[in-house]
Amino acid sequence: MEWVNNFYNKQFQLYKEGLTGPNEEHEEILTKIETLASKPFQSILELGAGGGEFAITAAKKGYDVSAVELVGSRVDYMKKLKNEHNLIGELEIIEGDFYEVDLPKSFDVICYIDGFGIGDDHDQQKLLKRMSNWLKPDGCILIDIYAPWYWASVAGQEMMVGSKLRKYDFDFLNCRMLDTWFDGDENVTQSLRCYSPQDLKMLLEDTGLMLVDIKPGGAMNYKTWQYHENVDLDEAMSYMAKLVPGQGCR
Ligand SMILES: C[S@@+](CC[C@H](N)C(=O)[O-])C[C@H]1O[C@@H](n2cnc3c(N)ncnc32)[C@H](O)[C@@H]1O
Known part of the structure; x- marks a missing residue:
């Protein structure tokens, strides 16, 4: 997993000029989380x-x-945003690795928005067990999971992000989406394991968690270059999975 720090720092450097802080997209994610949580928290x-x-x-x-958050440049940006906004609730910013960090608290909702699937299945299970330990007994975990069929279908797709080339690929043997950003002679690649809901159920075995709901996300259509917010699971780039304490699935 050596690529992780390097990729996310480099990606941040390449697109940070265009960042404008929280916007409607983040409010929509919060609404989705509130809806899936299905009770106040x-x-x-x-x-x-x-x-x-x-x-x-x-x-x-x-x-x-x-x-x-692991990457220092992203943490610095988060601290800057915190100073610029009037917050009603508390915001604790923790610079650290979610595989190592010690969190002596438990939470109503644990979320991982975009980026799940970094390591192999054992790494994912280790993280899920850690999440399960940080979760209140009546809480829920909400994770964006990349859908294998979408990422297989866009393998080879290229696009420009500002002046930089970005290319998607798919590792069919290991079911991973590959996302490469090019900057001159340098390039960095993000590699994320994709899971169907059935794969996810198998991953959850022995984690003390069960899958109880999913909500498909949107999809970019590279024939028309249009983004569609709400598509069916068979077309979606990812889906949000709701996990709660328990075994099996409901
Ligand atoms: C695809 S980005 C998504 C960022 C953000 N959730 C969003 O939706 O804009 C994944 C994030 O996870 C962070 N990350 C990856 N591995 C991590 C780890 N082991 N501990 C903490 N953060 C990590 C990366 O640095 C990156 O900021």
Whole structure:
């Protein structure tokens, strides 16, 4: 997993000029989380919080958020945003690795928005067990999971992000989406394991968690270059999975 720090730092450097802070997209994510949680809650643990746009949005609405992020440049940006916004709830910014960090608290909702699937299945299970330990007994975990069929279908797709080339690929043997950003002679690649809901159920074995709901996300159509917000699972780039304490699935 050596690529992780390098990729997410480089990606941040390449697109940070275009960042404008929290926006409607983050409010929509919060609405999705509130809807899937299906009951009122107060505390949120966000893993892989990036530049903190979602964490700020939630704290502005009154939630108490603990945001864990590995990459220092992203943490610095999150701290800057925290100073610029009036928050109603608490925002605790934790610079650290979610595989190592010690969190002596438990939470109503734990979320990982975009980016799940970094290591192999054992790494994912280790993280899920850690999440399960940080979760209140009546809480829920909400994770964006990449859908294998979408990422297989866009293998080879290229696009420009500002002046930089980005290319998607798919590792068919290991069911992983590959996302490469080119900057001159240098390039960095993100590699994320994709799971169907059935794969996810198998991954959850022995984690003390069960899958109880999913909500498909949107999809980019590269023939028309249009993004569609709400598509069926068979077309979606990812789906949000709701996990709760328990075995098997409901
Ligand atoms: C695809 S980005 C998504 C960022 C943010 N959630 C969003 O939706 O904009 C994944 C994030 O997870 C962070 N991350 C990856 N591995 C991590 C780890 N082991 N501990 C903490 N954060 C990590 C990365 O640095 C990156 O900011």
